[in-house]
Every structure is written in C-alpha cells, then in structure tokens.
Amino acid sequence: MAATDQIAATPTYDLAKEFKEFEESKMGVKGLAESGITSIPNMFIHPPEVLSTLKKPTSHTKKAIPLIDLSNLNVPTKRQQLVEQIREATSSWGFFQVINHGVPLSVLNEIIDAIKAFHDQPHEVKAKLYNRDNDKQGVMYQSNYDLYRAKVATWHDSLTIWTAPEEKRGKEEDIPEICKKEMAAWESHSSKVAEILLELLSEGLGAEAERFKKLGFFDARLLVGHCYPYCPQPDLTVGLKPHTDSGFTVLLQNQVGGLQVKHCDEWVDVEPIPGALTINIGDIIQIISNDNYVSVEHRVLAKASKEPRISAVAFFNMNTNAGFEPLPEILSSDKPAIYRKSTMTEFLESFYSKGLDSKYFLKKVKIVN
Numbered sequence: 001m002a003a004t005d006q007i008a009a010t011p012t013y014d015l016a017k018e019f020k021e022f023e024e025s026k027m028g029v030k031g032l033a034e035s036g037i038t039s040i041p042n043m044f045i046h047p048p049e050v051l052s053t054l055k056k057p058t059s060h061t062k063k064a065i066p067l068i069d070l071s072n073l074n075v076p077t078k079r080q081q082l083v084e085q086i087r088e089a090t091s092s093w094g095f096f097q098v099i100n101h102g103v104p105l106s107v108l109n110e111i112i113d114a115i116k117a118f119h120d121q122p123h124e125v126k127a128k129l130y131n132r133d134n135d136k137q138g139v140m141y142q143s144n145y146d147l148y149r150a151k152v153a154t155w156h157d158s159l160t161i162w163t164a165p166e167e168k169r170g171k172e173e174d175i176p177e178i179c180k181k182e183m184a185a186w187e188s189h190s191s192k193v194a195e196i197l198l199e200l201l202s203e204g205l206g207a208e209a210e211r212f213k214k215l216g217f218f219d220a221r222l223l224v225g226h227c228y229p230y231c232p233q234p235d236l237t238v239g240l241k242p243h244t245d246s247g248f249t250v251l252l253q254n255q256v257g258g259l260q261v262k263h264c265d266e267w268v269d270v271e272p273i274p275g276a277l278t279i280n281i282g283d284i285i286q287i288i289s290n291d292n293y294v295s296v297e298h299r300v301l302a303k304a305s306k307e308p309r310i311s312a313v314a315f316f317n318m319n320t321n322a323g324f325e326p327l328p329e330i331l332s333s334d335k336p337a338i339y340r341k342s343t344m345t346e347f348l349e350s351f352y353s354k355g356l357d358s359k360y361f362l363k364k365v366k367i368v369n
C-alpha cells in the first residue's frame with residue numbers, strides 16, 4: 001500500500017480501540033517494532049501537514065546549534081566570555097551543546113548503555129512498570145509519553161524516574177536494578193552541570209548567580225530514559241511531537257540522531273557529538289527571563305536505523321506550589337514585565353490539558369496592553 005493510501009484508509013473510529021489494545025498489550029513501541037511488522041499501525045500515522053515537515057530542507061547551508069566549551073570555567077575572564085556565549089545561544093536558539101563539562105565520557109556511555117539495557121529487557125519485566133497515569137510519580141515505563149500533548153501516538157518508549165521532591169521520589173526497590181547505578185550517576189552529574197549552567201544563565205541576565213537555585217529549580221527533578229526503536233515507516237510518524245519543555249533540561253543522546261530544534265522556521269538537527277550534553281530552557285525560564293531567553297520547540301524524528309536512538313534527559317523544575325514572574329531586578333521602565341505572575345499549578349493545568357499548542361501558556365500569562 002502506498003503511504004498516501006494508508007493515510008486515506010485510516011478510519012478515525014478505529015483509533016481508540018487500536019490504542020486501547022496496544023496499551024493493554026504493554027508491549028511498547030519497541031515490542032511492536034520487533035514483532036516483524038513492515039507497516040506501522042494507523043494510530044501512529046500523523047496528518048499530512050505534519051508529515052510534509054519531516055523532509056530535509058533544501059537550503060544549502062547546514063545550520064548547527066551553538067557548541068560551547070566549558071573548560072577553564074573558573075578563570076574569571078573565561079567565565080565572563082562563557083556567560084556571554086550562553087546568553088547569546090539561549091536568547092537566539094534556546095538550545096546549545098556543551099563539551100568539557102566535567103562528566104567523563106565513560107560515565108556518559110554507561111548511562112546510555114544502561115538505558116538501552118533497560119529497554120532491551122523481555123516484555124514481562126518491563127510490563128510490570130507500565131503505567132499511563134499522568135499523576136503517577138515514582139518510577140514508570142510507558143510508550144508515547146507525549147500523548148497528552150500529541151493526541152496521536154508517537155514512535156517511542158520511555159522510563160521515567162522522579163528523584164525530587166521526596167514525596168514523589170521513586171522508591172529504591174522500584175528503580176530497575178539494570179540501570180539503578182547509572183541513573184543515580186545521571187542524576188548527580190546532570191545536577192552539577194545544571195547548577196553551573198543555571199548560574200551562568202543567571203549572570204547573563206544580570207542577576208546573582210544563585211538566583212535560579214534560590215527560586216527552587218532543583219526542587220522537582222525527573223529523569224527520563226527514552227528509546228526510539230527502529231521504525232519501518234519513518235516518513236509516516238514521529239518519535240516525539242514538537243513541544244517546548246518547562247524548566248531547565250539537560251540531555252544526553254547516543255550517536256543515532258533525530259532530535260531537531262526549530263530555528264527561524266526551519267528544523268535544525270542536533271548533531272550527536274561524542275561526550276557533549278544538549279541543554280535547553282523551557283517556558284518558565286522564558287517567563288522569568290522576561291523573554292531574554294527563549295523556550296524553543298523541538299521534536300524527534302522516527303528513524304529506519306536498526307540501532308535505536310537512546311537519550312537520557314534530566315528535567316529541573318520548581319515545585320508544584322511555587323510561583324514565578326519576570327525577575328524584578330532585570331526590569332525597568334524601558335523594559336517592563338511582559339508576563340504576569342503565575343504558579344506552577346496553573347502551568348501544569350495547561351500542560352496536561354490535551355491539544356494545546358506549545359506556546360499556549362506563554363500567551364495565556366502574557367500582559368497585553
């Protein structure tokens with residue numbers, strides 16, 4: 001069947017049933033991919049207006065997100081240069097990669113290998129952790145973790161582990177043994193990197209270095225180990241739908257690629273660089289920075305490579321009861337606040353409500369004169 005016939009033949013009334021069966025099977029997208037299918041089920045097929053954006057742009061110049069070398073961070077002149085570079089990257093791209101961040105390459109490789117080993121386990125082992133409850137914290141494994149935003153299934157599975165606050169933290173015994181040590185290493189290393197970079201981002205705004213930490217950006221933390229398996233029809237689906245993140249994100253990817261960032265209306269590949277970490281800010285930091293920093297849409301392509309894409313993500317957020325607004329010390333009569341005061345509760349409400357576009361919350365709290 002030609003790809004377009006397959007789209008046309010998709011009866012919408014079937015989708016809920018198909019999805020329910022898939023969920024109940026708890027086989028994950030990886031299980032599906034390994035079952036020998038040569039075409040993907042209808043529930044994964046995205047509409048033509050999305051599929052048409054998956055093709056490579058025809059532009060000759062290959063763009064790349066900024067790459068920042070963190071070595072000599074403690075040399076004062078170098079630190080000032082870094083503040084500048086990071087400010088520039090975060091205000092234009094919202095994304096950058098860092099190298100010489102202090103996390104040994106061998107540790108990064110172990111983290112990727114452990115996440116892959118988790119996803120490579122037999123169905124029965126992973127199925128015990130399968131859960132689709134948005135309010136569930138602790139530890140869970142699921143497919144399509146972006147479903148609440150995407151409404152249509154996407155080609156990936158993930159393991160989610162909450163590490164803070166204490167009441168949401170995954171219980172020791174629930175964290176899969178196969179990646180326990182490595183996820184703990186990912187938490188401590190990604191937190192150190194986040195601490196350094198949030199200081200530099202604070203300084204870039206002209207605020208005191210510890211400002212984000214004091215606002216509570218280490219209070220709610222979660223780790224995700226994504227697996228984007230082989231896809232027989234990568235031009236009909238996506239790995240992860242376009243979205244923006246909420247707080248501060250540190251990401252480690254293997255060498256398969258597929259992550260793309262929207263820049264000047266074009267999807268730009270985040271090229272895998274051995275040893276590099278990818279950093280981005282989300283909507284709350286855009287608000288706090290009063291639009292000096294931008295929260296940028298990103299997505300992951302599905303791929304036909306036999307090797308799965310593996311990524312480890314660490315999300316740093318404020319706690320549910322926290323409030324936020326543009327930092328008063330960066331405002332002036334020339335640069336008044338663009339956003340009103342809001343709370344994480346209000347943010348999460350709109351985050352989990354289905355079908356909203358990624359900039360919905362920013363529009364909602366924007367002050368219109």
Ligand SMILES: O=C(O)CCC(=O)C(=O)O
Pocket residue numbers: 224226240245251253259298300311313
């Ligand atoms: O797996 C990736 O590269 C991207 C993950 C991501 O954007 C997310 O989990 O929010």
Ligand SMILES: [Fe+2]
Pocket residue numbers: 243244245298
């Ligand atoms: Fe993301």
